[in-house]
Amino acid sequence: MADETQLNDVATYAAAVRAQLSDLPPGQADVLLEDLEDHLAEVAAESGAPLAARLGSPAAYAAELRAAYGLAQEGGRRWRFARLARLGRWIAGFESYRAVRGYLPELRPAWWVLRAYLLVLALAVLLRGGRAIHPVPNPLSSLGLLEIVAMGVAVVVSVRIGRWSRRGDRGGPWPIAVGNVVVAFAGLVALGGMSTPDWNYGSPVSEPCCVRSDVYAANRPLTNIYPYTADGKPLDGVLLYAQYGQPLMVGGKGSGVTTQYPMGADGLPITNEYPQRQTRLDGSVVPRPRVALPVVAASPTPSPTPTP
Amino acid sequence: MQQRADSSQLLKGVLDLAVLAVLADHDSYGYDVLRRLRESGLNEVGDASVYGTLRRLYQAGALTTYVVPSDEGPHRKYYGLNDRGRKALSESTQTWTALTAALSQLLNGRSSKNGG
Numbered sequence: 001m002a003d004e005t006q007l008n009d010v011a012t013y014a015a016a017v018r019a020q021l022s023d024l025p026p027g028q029a030d031v032l033l034e035d036l037e038d039h040l041a042e043v044a045a046e047s048g049a050p051l052a053a054r055l056g057s058p059a060a061y062a063a064e065l066r067a068a069y070g071l072a073q074e075g076g077r078r079w080r081f082a083r084l085a086r087l088g089r090w091i092a093g094f095e096s097y098r099a100v101r102g103y104l105p106e107l108r109p110a111w112w113v114l115r116a117y118l119l120v121l122a123l124a125v126l127l128r129g130g131r132a133i134h135p136v137p138n139p140l141s142s143l144g145l146l147e148i149v150a151m152g153v154a155v156v157v158s159v160r161i162g163r164w165s166r167r168g169d170r171g172g173p174w175p176i177a178v179g180n181v182v183v184a185f186a187g188l189v190a191l192g193g194m195s196t197p198d199w200n201y202g203s204p205v206s207e208p209c210c211v212r213s214d215v216y217a218a219n220r221p222l223t224n225i226y227p228y229t230a231d232g233k234p235l236d237g238v239l240l241y242a243q244y245g246q247p248l249m250v251g252g253k254g255s256g257v258t259t260q261y262p263m264g265a266d267g268l269p270i271t272n273e274y275p276q277r278q279t280r281l282d283g284s285v286v287p288r289p290r291v292a293l294p295v296v297a298a299s300p301t302p303s304p305t306p307t308p
Numbered sequence: 309m310q311q312r313a314d315s316s317q318l319l320k321g322v323l324d325l326a327v328l329a330v331l332a333d334h335d336s337y338g339y340d341v342l343r344r345l346r347e348s349g350l351n352e353v354g355d356a357s358v359y360g361t362l363r364r365l366y367q368a369g370a371l372t373t374y375v376v377p378s379d380e381g382p383h384r385k386y387y388g389l390n391d392r393g394r395k396a397l398s399e400s401t402q403t404w405t406a407l408t409a410a411l412s413q414l415l416n417g418r419s420s421k422n423g424g
Contacts, residue, residue, distance in 0.1 A: 035385050042384070064356035065359065
């Protein structure tokens with residue numbers, strides 16, 4: 001019954017059908033086409049006519065198989081994927097691409113470190129509470145130190161995750177892939193919103209943050225505040241706050257005068273400490289102005305050496 | 309040609325039921341299922357549709373399968389219903405019966421209205 005010609009016909013026809021379904025995932029194709037040859041041989045054994053004459057073209061047969069098996073027709077989404085795949089193959093044809101592709105896996109540990117850095121940076125920006133975050137944390141400030149420690153921990157964890165997820169087959173679990181994308185995006189956004197670090201701590205800070213007061217004194221913008229005690233002693237290092245607790249900063253700028261803010265332990269300028277130290281362009285310090293103190297009734301002033 | 313296409317569209321929806329019904333009678337292999345469907349009057353059914361349907365029902369866990377060696381040709385893969393297949397058949401039969409009853413009523417009502 002099954003002579004040589006028929007067997008050849010079956011093999012050719014089955015191969016053509018398989019070729020039409022080559023876009024199926026391997027597992028699905030295996031299940032669908034498992035005993036295609038046996039089945040076709042059965043059909044062929046029925047009569048001497050060639051399979052194509054009885055069953056139609058292999059392409060039509062494949063399309064019918066697809067429909068009966070509940071698969072989407074080739075085309076539409078599949079067609080677009082096929083185009084993408086072709087584009088991918090075209091790019092893969094370049095020598096330079098293959099070279100980059102070759103050493104890309106070696107850069108994986110670098111990415112593990114980078115993503116840890118970006119994650120901590122993004123978290124620092126989220127939690128900064130109004131303070132400026134710099135791309136390079138300042139180890140002299142408590143927040144910066146915390147950032148550095150957190151980065152160290154994050155790098156260790158990130159490398160562990162990286163090594164763990166690369167153990168088996170290629171491509172880690174999808175939550176890690178999603179996490180990578182989120183961290184990269186958030187990290188870049190955080191970096192993009194940053195100013196460069198101000199390492200020169202003694203230098204004048206022209207535009208620090210904080211609440212400015214638009215107070216005028218004698219029709220001129222307020223440029224400094226000189227506190228005194230009630231009995232006329234000049235005070236230094238007085239911190240002033242507005243009614244909601246915001247640091248109070250004088251809004252006016254004296255012409256040709258720069259202000260030097262003292263630095264806090266966290267590396268940030270203290271902008272509400274008065275009187276502010278101000279210098280003129282020639283480097284001379286702006287002197288304390290003469291003030292007319294009110295005349296107050298003589299009251300017992302606290303004396304450092306109380307007399308018994 | 310148009311009529312043929314329409315009938316094959318209709319058939320597609322009920323091919324599962326037809327294949328399950330054929331196998332409920334007795335176990336069978338792919339080409340035999342096709343032959344029995346055609347003997348029942350379903351001439352439009354295509355070989356690839358039957359083969360694809362058998363593979364899908366098997367994949368869905370509705371069929372059991374075993375290979376029987378054959379003297380005269382290739383060995384044959386027989387398919388039979390398992391519990392899930394029998395359940396699917398009885399459910400589909402109920403649905404089909406209800407559907408055809410409703411449709412018959414609809415079509416009969418139309419024809420009697422036209423007639424009278």
